[in-house]
Amino acid sequence: MRILLVDDSSTMRRIQKNQLTALGLKDIIEAEDGKQAQEKLKAGMPVDVVLLDWNMPEMDGMAFLKIVRADATYNDVKIIMCTSESEKAKVLECLKAGANDYMVKPFTPESLQKKLGI
Amino acid sequence: MDVAYVNPFIQSTINTFKTMIDLDVKPGKPALSREGEHTYDVSGIIGLSGKAQGSIALSFPKSMALKIVSKMLEQQVKVIGPELTDGIGELTNIVAGSAKAELSPIVKDTLSISLPNVVVGKNHSVTRPSGLPGIVVPFSSSIGDFAVEIALKTG
Numbered sequence: 001m002r003i004l005l006v007d008d009s010s011t012m013r014r015i016q017k018n019q020l021t022a023l024g025l026k027d028i029i030e031a032e033d034g035k036q037a038q039e040k041l042k043a044g045m046p047v048d049v050v051l052l053d054w055n056m057p058e059m060d061g062m063a064f065l066k067i068v069r070a071d072a073t074y075n076d077v078k079i080i081m082c083t084s085e086s087e088k089a090k091v092l093e094c095l096k097a098g099a100n101d102y103m104v105k106p107f108t109p110e111s112l113q114k115k116l117g118i
Numbered sequence: 119m120d121v122a123y124v125n126p127f128i129q130s131t132i133n134t135f136k137t138m139i140d141l142d143v144k145p146g147k148p149a150l151s152r153e154g155e156h157t158y159d160v161s162g163i164i165g166l167s168g169k170a171q172g173s174i175a176l177s178f179p180k181s182m183a184l185k186i187v188s189k190m191l192e193q194q195v196k197v198i199g200p201e202l203t204d205g206i207g208e209l210t211n212i213v214a215g216s217a218k219a220e221l222s223p224i225v226k227d228t229l230s231i232s233l234p235n236v237v238v239g240k241n242h243s244v245t246r247p248s249g250l251p252g253i254v255v256p257f258s259s260s261i262g263d264f265a266v267e268i269a270l271k272t273g
């Protein structure tokens with residue numbers, strides 16, 4: 001399973017990377033914002049799951065989500081929002097835009113494991 | 119400033135420290151604060167906008183900030199640098215985000231938060247919209263004391 005971590009915080013990317021590695025997942029690529037993530041997808045990197053932050057400079061998670069979901073090439077890519085945004089309206093907005101799942105920061109390694117279905 | 123606005127920040131601070139770095143933090147008595155009064159060496163600041171506007175700042179002594187980020191990264195961070203500021207910024211983002219979720223129903227609006235800013239230096243002052251009263255909540259923990267300052271107005 002290849003995972004694309006998208007978060008402007010290098011600390012958060014490291015935390016998630018540590019959690020994923022502990023779960024035996026080692027195929028991880030990283031992006032600092034939506035724009036960089038888009039470039040990595042465009043470059044043809046096959047990705048199974050995107051863990052996507054919302055609040056980021058350049059291109060935020062919602063903008064990235066909408067772009068990806070408008071392109072049928074990426075239909076099989078599972079997108080899980082990982083964000084500190086947790087109001088019901090925000091969650092619904094993401095699910096409506098095509099996110100497969102939603103995790104609220106701070107989350108535990110156990111909940112990440114559950115969301116990944118492993 | 120309505121005291122009801124302070125509780126969500128106290129709760130989210132306790133919850134965030136527990137989940138992120140397994141640290142119990144204990145809130146003291148909230149008090150009014152003047153601008154720049156209750157700062158330590160490293161402060162993470164986030165703006166809030168919508169029907170409640172203002173800012174929240176988490177301010178730490180240097181030694182505590184280093185310990186927090188070391189724990190987050192599972193790696194020793196010994197100096198003030200990009201790793202430290204990023205870690206404190208993200209911690210502030212998480213505290214502000216989860217407090218905001220509690221606050222939004224109180225002010226009947228979906229509030230927005232800014233990207234975090236981190237200020238470093240002894241006796242730095244955390245600026246906030248002028249004339250806005252702030253409430254500071256002192257916290258204690260086994261690795262040091264810190265402060266959470268909330269300055270909000272509604273409408």
Ligand SMILES: [Mg+2]
Nearest residue numbers: 008053055056
């Ligand atoms: Mg972010």
